[in-house]
Amino acid sequence: ETGVTQTPRHLVMGMTNKKSLKCEQHLGHNAMYWYKQSAKKPLELMFVYSLEERVENNSVPSRFSPECPNSSHLFLHLHTLQPEDSALYLCASSQELAGVYYEQYFGPGTRLTVT
Amino acid sequence: AQSVAQPEDQVNVAEGNPLTVKCTYSVSGNPYLFWYVQYPNRGLQFLLKYITGDNLVKGSYGFEAEFNKSQTSFHLKKPSALVSDSALYFCAVRWDSGNTPLVFGKGTRLSVIA
Numbered sequence: 001e002t003g004v005t006q007t008p009r010h011l012v013m014g015m016t017n018k019k020s021l022k023c024e025q026h027l028g029h030n031a032m033y034w035y036k037q038s039a040k041k042p043l044e045l046m047f048v049y050s051l052e053e054r055v056e057n058n059s060v061p062s063r064f065s066p067e068c069p070n071s072s073h074l075f076l077h078l079h080t081l082q083p084e085d086s087a088l089y090l091c092a093s094s095q096e097l098a099g100v101y102y103e104q105y106f107g108p109g110t111r112l113t114v115t
Numbered sequence: 116a117q118s119v120a121q122p123e124d125q126v127n128v129a130e131g132n133p134l135t136v137k138c139t140y141s142v143s144g145n146p147y148l149f150w151y152v153q154y155p156n157r158g159l160q161f162l163l164k165y166i167t168g169d170n171l172v173k174g175s176y177g178f179e180a181e182f183n184k185s186q187t188s189f190h191l192k193k194p195s196a197l198v199s200d201s202a203l204y205f206c207a208v209r210w211d212s213g214n215t216p217l218v219f220g221k222g223t224r225l226s227v228i229a
Contacts, residue, residue: 105161
């Protein structure tokens with residue numbers, strides 16, 4: 001797991017707070033992802049960045065705002081969240097080449113609790 | 116629609132016995148298949164993948180999986196289970212038809228009992 005790091009590991013925030021999740025990958029990959037993992041639900045892809053450009057946004061509410069300043073760093077900015085947003089947020093990275101499919105490497109996740 | 120099914124929420128197996136965790140996928144072009152494992156309070160860890168070539172793929176920690184095109188399956192197997200294999204296992208599929216993302220199954224919890 002040292003290839004992809006996430007901070008903080010745990011976060012408790014009120015519905016009116018603003019916070020950010022950080023992800024950093026040390027693998028030289030060119031694509032990064034945010035996933036949401038809720039209890040008893042499949043893993044939900046939220047955002048994909050390839051070569052620092054957003055290529056996927058699966059109808060995620062605007063209270064989640066991603067930022068990818070370079071190929072090694074990915075942020076998820078949070079504001080005015082709802083209790084149902086409480087979940088484990090996972091960051092992943094992979095090397096994307098046209099026609100070649102590589103596995104994704106995941107960070108340990110941030111456990112978010114919205115009160 | 117492109118989908119991945121893990122029909123079992125929970126699999127229980129005695130230590131030393133063989134284990135199988137099932138995965139099937141919908142047909143939509145050529146699939147690229149992956150297995151991941153998640154231990155408590157950890158992220159997903161890559162186990163193995165099938166892209167092309169030999170249908171039997173070997174991965175980390177003694178796990179293997181067999182790609183069966185006619186049955187659209189990619190079951191995860193291990194000849195002899197360990198208590199330390201107890202975890203949540205995810206099958207994931209990506210198709211070569213279009214720029215599709217990786218789609219995950221809902222996960223299967225494996226419990227290996229001593």
